[in-house]
Structures are given as C-alpha cells and as structure tokens.
Amino acid sequence: MRAMRKKxxxxxxxxxxxxxxxxxxxxxxxxxxxxxxxxxxxxxxWHKERIYFxxxxxxxxxxxxRANSKVSFTVCEELGIMTSPVPAHTSTxxxxxxxxxxxxxxxxxxxxxxxxxxxxxxxxxxxxxxxLARSHVEKYRxxxxxxxxxxxxxxxxxTAKESPLxxxxxxxxxxxxxxx
Amino acid sequence: MRAMRKKxxxxxxxxxxxxxxxxxxxxxxxxxxxxxxxxxxxxxxWHKERIYFxxxxxxxxxxxxRANSKVSFTVCEELGIMTSPVPAHTSTxxxxxxxxxxxxxxxxxxxxxxxxxxxxxxxxxxxxxxxLARSHVEKYRxxxxxxxxxxxxxxxxxTAKESPLxxxxxxxxxxxxxxx
Numbered sequence: 001m002r003a004m005r006k007k008x009x010x011x012x013x014x015x016x017x018x019x020x021x022x023x024x025x026x027x028x029x030x031x032x033x034x035x036x037x038x039x040x041x042x043x044x045x046w047h048k049e050r051i052y053f054x055x056x057x058x059x060x061x062x063x064x065x066r067a068n069s070k071v072s073f074t075v076c077e078e079l080g081i082m083t084s085p086v087p088a089h090t091s092t093x094x095x096x097x098x099x100x101x102x103x104x105x106x107x108x109x110x111x112x113x114x115x116x117x118x119x120x121x122x123x124x125x126x127x128x129x130x131x132l133a134r135s136h137v138e139k140y141r142x143x144x145x146x147x148x149x150x151x152x153x154x155x156x157x158x159t160a161k162e163s164p165l166x167x168x169x170x171x172x173x174x175x176x177x178x179x180x
Numbered sequence: 181m182r183a184m185r186k187k188x189x190x191x192x193x194x195x196x197x198x199x200x201x202x203x204x205x206x207x208x209x210x211x212x213x214x215x216x217x218x219x220x221x222x223x224x225x226w227h228k229e230r231i232y233f234x235x236x237x238x239x240x241x242x243x244x245x246r247a248n249s250k251v252s253f254t255v256c257e258e259l260g261i262m263t264s265p266v267p268a269h270t271s272t273x274x275x276x277x278x279x280x281x282x283x284x285x286x287x288x289x290x291x292x293x294x295x296x297x298x299x300x301x302x303x304x305x306x307x308x309x310x311x312l313a314r315s316h317v318e319k320y321r322x323x324x325x326x327x328x329x330x331x332x333x334x335x336x337x338x339t340a341k342e343s344p345l346x347x348x349x350x351x352x353x354x355x356x357x358x359x360x
Contacts, residue, residue, distance in 0.1 A: 005239040005324065026258055028208040030217035036280040037210035037217040041256035043272055059185040076221035078206055081303045087296070087312055088320040088328065090304055092223055100216040116267070123261045124270055124351050132267055140268040144185065148268065171304050 004159060011095070011160035020095055020160070021046035021075060025123075029053070029153075030072040031064040038064055044073075045118045051099060051153040052106075052115045056146040065103050065151070073099040073153055082169040085177050093165035101155040112150040113137045184339060191275070191340035200275055200340070201226035201255060205303075209233070209333075210252040211244040218244055224253075225298045231279060231333040232286075232295045236326040245283050245331070253279040253333055262349040265357050273345035281335040292330040293317045 004010050011017060022045075031038045040061055044053040051073050055061055065071065076096035084090055106112045113134040120128060140148050184190050191197060202225075211218045220241055224233040231253050235241055245251065256276035264270055286292045293314040300308060320328050 005236075008323075026256065028219050028221075028254060028256075030210050030219035032212065032217050036250045036252045037212050037219070039208050039210035039217070039219050039252050039254040039278070041208075041254060041258075041274070041276055056185075070216045072216045072219050074208060074219040074221060076206065076208075078221075083304055083307055087300060087308060087316060090300060090307075092303075094221070096221055098219070120267060120270060123272075124263055124355075125353070127263055127270075127351065127355055128267060128357050136267060171307065173305070175304075175307055177308050 004161070006161070009161045009163055011162040013160075016162075017097060017158070017160045018046065018049075020077070021051075021097060024075045024077055027051065027053075027073050027075045029061070030074065031061065032068045032070070033064055043119065043123060045115065045122055047115070047118055049155065051101075051155075052118070052150065053153075054116065054119065054148055054150045056142055056144065057105075057149040058144070058146040062149060065105075069102050069104060071101065071103045071153060073101075079165040081171040082166055083171045083175060083177070084169065091163065093163050093170075095160070095162045097158065097160045099153065099155045100157045101153050103151050103153045106150045106152055109134050109138045112148070115150050115152075116148070184341070186341070189341045189343055191342040193340075196342075197277060197338070197340045198226065200257070201231075201277060204255045204257055207231065207233075207253050207255045209241070210254065211241065212248045212250070213244055223299065223303060225295065225302055227295070227298055229335070231335075232298070232330065233333075234296065234299065234328055234330045236322055236324065237285075237329040238324070238326040242329060245285075249282050249284060251281065251283045251333060253281075259345040261351040262346055263351045263355060263357070264349065271343065273343050273350075275340070275342045277338065277340045279333065279335045280337045281333050283331050283333045286330045286332055289314050289318045292328070295330050295332075296328070 042053045079093035117132045222233045259273035297312045
C-alpha cells in the first residue's frame with residue numbers, strides 16, 4: 001500500500017475512527033470484476049474491528065466475492081461545502097475511512113445470527129421485543145429463493161481522512177463572495 | 181454485463197435517473213488496483229449524460245485511472261429504514277445508480293473551465309458574482325504543487341435501482357413491532 005498523498009488530512013485518532021464507523025449508516029463495498037470494478041452500497045456494522053454485512057447467497061456481488069475475496073469498503077460523510085473568495089479553494093468538509101481486506105462468508109449460524117441481531121440493533125433500535133431466533137436466520141429464504149449470507153470483512157489496511165468543517169466558511173444558500 | 185438479479189427493483193425512468201444524478205452530492209468512483217479495488221468519494225456533476233469530477237493530476241487515483249480507464253461510479257441515497265414484524269423483511273428504502281464506463285482527463289482548458297464552473301454552480305450556487313476565469317483553472321496549483329485535473333466519465337452501461345419508501349413502514353425511534 002502506498003502512503004497517503006495528503007498527509008495533512010490523515011486521521012490517526014482510533015477512537016474517532018471507531019465511532020465514525022459505528023455511527024455511519026452506509027458503506028460502499030468495492031469488488032473486483034473482469035471489466036469494471038463493482039461498487040455496491042450497503043448497510044453494515046463495525047464490530048470487533050471488522051465490517052459485517054449481509055446479502056443474498058446468489059447474484060453478482062456474492063459471485064464476485066467468491067471469485068476474489070480481496071475487497072475494499074469506503075465510508076464517507078460530508079459535513080458541508082466550504083467557501084473561499086478564491087474559487088479553486090472551495091472545498092468539501094468530510095470524514096472518510098477506507099478499509100482494504102479479505103471478505104469471507106460466515107458459515108456458523110450462531111455467529112450469523114449475532115451479526116443480524118446487531119444489524120437490527122443499529123438500524124431499528126428497540127423495535128423488536130425479543131432476540132432474533134437462529135432458526136429465523138437459518139431458514140429464511142428471499143423472494144428469489146436464496147438463503148441469507150452474512151459476510152465478515154477483516155481489514156488488512158485501514159486509512160482515514162478528515163477535512164474538518166470550518167464553520168465560518170460553511171456555504172449556506174444566499175451567501176456571496178466578499179460579503180459577511 | 182449480466183442482467184440485474186432483482187428485476188423488480190430496476191428503475192427505467194430516464195427523467196428520474198437524470199434528476200437523481202443531477203441532485204445527488206456525492207458519488208463513489210471505483211478504480212481497479214493490483215490488490216484491492218479502490219473506491220473514492222467525490223463531488224461531481226452529471227452533464228450531457230456524463231459524469232465530470234476534478235482532482236489532482238498526481239496521486240493514487242490519478243495514477244490508477246491512467247493505468248486502467250475502465251471505472252465505475254455509484255451514487256446512492258438512503259430514504260429510510262422500513263420495518264416489518266418479520267425481522268428478515270426489515271429493509272432499506274433507497275435509490276441508487278451504477279455507471280460503468282471509460283474515464284479520461286480533459287485536455288482542453290475551455291472545457292475544463294466549463295466543468296469547474298458547473299461544479300461551483302452546483303455546490304456553491306450564487307456565491308460568485310462573475311464567471312470562473314480559464315486562467316484561474318489553468319494556472320492553479322495545489323499546496324502539493326499539482327495542477328487541477330478534470331475528468332470525464334462516459335457511461336458504457338448505466339443501471340438504476342429503486343426500493344421506494346413505504347411511509348407506513350418507515351422506522352422512527354420509539355417504534356415497536358406489533359404496535360401502531
């Protein structure tokens with residue numbers, strides 16, 4: 001892995017990175033394909049320093065991951081557009097994390113159920129009044145007939161970048177260059 | 181390109197797709213790399229049925245695109261989480277577009293300036309009271325000394341998927357399964 005070019009933007013704050021990955025709702029899985037890379041948006045959890053997500057056991061994403069388990073996962077949150085009287089200095093405030101690692105399907109249904117429970121806890125907190133049953137996860141078939149597959153991405157490399165919002169530069173509709 | 185698996189989610193409404201790509205603020209460029217695919221979040225414009233974005237003329241992204249111009253670009257907006265009494269039917273409402281195509285750097289500074297103007301019009305509308313000067317774009321050097329590069333991605337394939345929000349199923353904090 002080459003070093004990050006814009007070192008000034010690098011974030012090394014592990015707590016901040018963990019919180020960011022815990023709270024963000026959508027990540028973009030990058031999978032190699034023959035012609036073009038395939039990038040698919042996903043809900044996920046960050047748990048035990050790994051990314052977990054689920055999907056069908058069939059289809060393009062599942063096939064590509066079986067063919068090549070080296071994937072990436074990018075999470076980005078935009079915080080606002082920052083103005084400048086110099087047009088080229090207009091920039092975006094954001095935090096982003098890129099993870100590069102190995103993905104594998106979880107074979108153990110207890111572990112898969114634990115992940116599905118944590119996905120529910122993240123995305124519909126408090127909605128269900130009892131724990132998810134392993135049998136529900138194991139027996140579920142989609143409308144297209146495929147079982148649920150739960151995947152675990154173990155990072156080989158994780159990089160984070162941050163361009164913090166300078167609130168006095170944040171663009172709001174109606175703002176004009178050179179006027180306060 | 182294989183056909184989409186979940187045909188029911190496919191969106192064929194060209195006007196809707198154009199509006200979605202015009203309005204969305206962030207896209208995820210997927211570029212091939214030796215070991216792991218590289219996925220980078222970007223601001224962009226959708227113009228003349230092409231994706232345009234800018235970046236430095238140096239660094240990982242620029243080098244990877246020079247090495248392999250077949251890239252993808254994914255845009256996704258989440259509209260909410262949809263509940264169901266059946267845990268496995270919990271789902272996300274979203275619209276997403278995937279573009280697969282060829283990226284090239286724009287060599288003509290008039291065209292590059294037009295793109296940079298349209299980026300300003302999209303992200304800081306009304307902020308500048310005069311048009312961007314070609315000389316500003318051409319002469320600008322980043323803090324790291326690299327000139328601006330403007331890229332054009334011409335789609336070979338574009339697919340869109342939509343899982344519309346059913347408002348009576350939308351999760352709100354405090355909701356419980358089986359209760360209205």
